[in-house]
Amino acid sequence: MNIELNDVELVLQIGAGDHAAEAELFRRMAPRIRLYGLRHLRNESAAEDLTQMVMITTLESLRARRLREPEKLAAFVLGTCRMTVMDLRRSTQRKERILEKFGTDLLKPASFSMPPLDHDRLERCVQNLRERERSVVVMTFYDEQTGADVANFLGVSEPNLRVIRHRAIHDLRKCMEGAA
Secondary structure, eight states: OOSOOOHHHHHHHHHTTOHHHHHHHHHHHHHHHHHHHHHHHOOHHHHHHHHHHHHHHHHHHHHTTOOSOGGGHHHHHHHHHHHHHHHHHHHHHHHHHHHHHHHHHHHSOOOOOOOOOOHHHHHHHHHHSOHHHHHHHIIIIISOOOHHHHHHHHTOOHHHHHHHHHHHHHHHHHHHTTOO
């Protein structure tokens, strides 16, 4: 932008959809927001995150023309910083309370253990699948090919491949549970 705009003109141009005015707003306000974040959050990455959150909130408000007093743009940005930092702190405190209350349960080893896999039964179940379903299962899980590659190889669409794979897994599960 060649002409230096005051805050009111900047707000009005952003409300009118001027992307250059949005870039100018970022140029002016991002360093201030980042410093606010460094001062109050004491963390470089948290300050960068704060800058992004505040800029997004500010731009959304300006685009929607929700700022009633355009001459108070800097105060609006500062207030948005303050509210965002308060929300971040509340969220952190909530997480800490939850960890204090339930953290010991989260650190306990899981009592669930997988039963040993019957490889012979799995082999029989795979062999009992129709040829196309067996190909899909082997190519997907043994050869670790992508869905697109398997679909292309078999000459089917990817959605159709997902249906075939879903049905094959369903049949395998029934067979492994002894229902088939």
